[in-house]
Amino acid sequence: MEKSKELLLIRYISFIILIAQIFIEEGNTGILSIIFVLLFILNNNLRIFHFSNDKLIIISMIIEIIISPIACLNFGGNILFYLIGLIIDAFTLKYKKIKYIFIVLISLIALSIRSNKSIEEGFVNLVIMFIFIILLNYISRLYSTKNEAQKLYDKLKMSEEKLIEVNSQLEEYLTSIEELTVLKERNRISREIHDSVGHSLSTAMIQLSAMESIANKEGSMLRNMARNLREFINESFQDVKKAVSELKSDDYDNYRGIIRIQDLCKNFEKMSGVEVNITLSKGNWTLSTKQSSHLYRITQEVLSNALRHGKSSKVKVIINFIENEVVISFKDNGVGTDIIKESGFGLKNIRERVEEIGGTIDMNSEVGAGFFIKLVIPKESES
Template sequence: MNIDIKALDNIIKETVSVIEKSKEQIYEIAESARLECQRVEEEIQQVKSQVAKIIEQVNQLELAERKARIRLMEVSKDFRRFSEEDIKEAYENAQMIQLKLVMLREEEKTLRFKRDHLELSLKRMRDTADKAEKLVSQVGMAMQFLSNDLSGLSEKLGNLHDMQQLGISIIRAQEEERKRVAREIHDGPAQSMANIVMRAEFCLKLLEVNPSLVRGELISLQQLVRQSLQDVRKIIFDLRPMVLDDLGLVPAIKRYLEDYKSQNNIHVEFVFLGKERRFDTSLEVAAFRIIQEALTNIKKHAKAQHVIIKMELIPTRINVYIKDNGCGFNMETKKPRSDGSGYGLMGMKERIQLLKGGLAVYSAPGKGTEINFWLPLNDQS
């Protein structure tokens, strides 16, 4: 049977295109944050200019106020030279200058507060923009890895129907991931940033009406910013755990399992045999994603309460054993469904084959599922 390589290549290109569009959307968010930073910087410069002008006016009025007080003392002491009208005029002039001086000083104080608040907001916006740019980088790395992973599909698949279904399921999975990331950004950081802007504007108005309430509003605003930061960090971790790049495979798995247990109420036991060390990036990412996919399948389908994961490091390869006490399935009748689901095991198999590893799956109804896979180390240091 002839395999239509061109059709498969089109599927691969569409998949990469979907991920590229997702990356562009996140980039637009980062760019919008940068533009907002520029706008705030311009506003800060305007406020600083206003403060400088008011300081100059205050200095001039202070000189005028001193002269007015001296004049008032002169006319008040010499009743023979100055009339009552002269005294009244001097008093009213001094009083008017003092009133203007008080108003200008109050305006200067308000502008200084606004300047400080804008500078604090600018710092937070810059932090948000930096995190969004890091998120773009993470998506780019994921796209690069996925592109490399997909490039071997045409050589690995031996059946045209299976190739088409796998391609469709990958596109669907990436589209769902795109929707999930967009939804999390929209429901989390994006709405929080909009709320922060509105709350900041409310604080500015509150300064004019009831300054005593501003402190409470700023504390609430601070909590909102912290929550937004947590949301961004969660999105970044879901796309690519930073601990995987910083500390390696085993710490990343442990961190993921902690979140998995708390979120799904499934007891997971992790055993590592050997000495922890760093591996090639592609191997670390593949091993992490395979374990992640296995646990996702357990959560969705197995109805398990207990999972054990054993990872063994020997000189030539990594061995991983995953066993759950779930409902299991009939391996002879287990096929990918028409809706594109059911390709979890196939995706795991493809990742392992690309790295020239091996996979074995054992399951039966009511007896749980065992997954054994290994990945070669290829003399990595």
């Protein structure tokens, strides 16, 4: 508020009028009056543009309150123009009590008989000061409302940006879940085809081979028919094997570890009744066998602790692949604790497993705020 163009203009106009009164009306051209005016203006500018600490601003204002009446008596000029800057700065103070104390002191100085040539002049100054205070109070409220509106706008803007970011992440997670679901389904279908159709065709070929051998010994005409049928079934069997191979994507093997963790969470939800929400992003690199095994066991331990110790009804699991590491976080809504003890086997085992695969672990908890665990596992260097 104190740096607004309008108030700065009022402040500097009061300086010009004060200088004119001291040097032109009163004819004070001595070195002391010049030094005082320069120091007076310097003190005001320091308070406006350089002092950010409230204590320095208050000290500067106190000095000016003490000096202004003395300067008015010795160098002349209307006391009102000495006090304009003080009044403006008083409304910028954060502490209301100190602000009102300054306003009262400034008003008393403006009304002081010694600071004015007559009672009428003091009264006029007080009226002008009172009107000026009302205007400043109104301006202060406007600025306060403007600042609150700006803060609200900034919050809304941040919320919008966060919402866009979360929506983007959600879309990415949904895509990842969809892709992994497709991989699982393709693998299931390929396995079913292999186990049913493939085995049936294989059995049929074995039986036809046996029939062909018997027919060959007996000199039966069925030998050629059995051989032709066996070759036809063999070709069909090779076609089925090729189709199964194409249907089963290599990506399934790459993400088998993550899919196992996903299945673990779903099975735990079914068996325990604890709601487990798992969110994951499929990255462009995969976990090693060791990493998958350790993370599977860690997830088992975390879910078990959430139920057994935390008495949780909900657990949120987020798996996020980034360029060189995977970040996994677990957050439950359990009873929580203010003191996390790793003396027990569970948490100690989790930390040891994380360290074995070169990762870091962060644990947080508060009473009534559940338990939070964050794991950061680095990408293994390619040999």
